[in-house]
Amino acid sequence: MSEPVTFHFDVEGDNFASAGEASVSIKKILRQLNIDPETIRKVSIAMYEGEINMVIHANGGSADVLIFPDKIRIILEDTGPGIADISLAMQEGWSTAKENVRNLGFGAGMGLPNMKKYTDKMDIESELGKGTKVTMEVFIQ
Secondary structure, X not given: OOXXXXXXXXXXXXXXXXXXXXXXXHHHHHHHOOOOHHHHHHHXXXXXXXXXXXXXXXXXXXXXXXXXXXXXXXXXXXXXXXXXXXXXXXXOOOOOOOHHHHHOOOOOOOHHHHHHHOOOEEEEEXXXXXXXXXEEEEEOO
């Protein structure tokens, strides 16, 4: 298998103005690579949700995107507080977002469920006080 094309993005915490910049950049890159629109849509949604989670909950983090001939792998890592109960966090509508974040229209508890919904594979590793790593894959159609 050939080496993947890789991209790295830093995600700034608490900055809602720049939230989503990495997913927009990847969307443009995937279009330039002639990736099919449905794969682009899935990657964009999953990555955006992950970025927003890092902005809201983890004071930022990083996003690495690896483009293989048959799939796109997204690795999101942060050094935030970690997820206390992953199965609870995967439930639609469950959120630990503060009121000020909800007043901005974020923190509805759909981030992780949407990330899972729009990817073919997702793995979450989280340790309280250390951070979270989410690895997602979307197969290219």
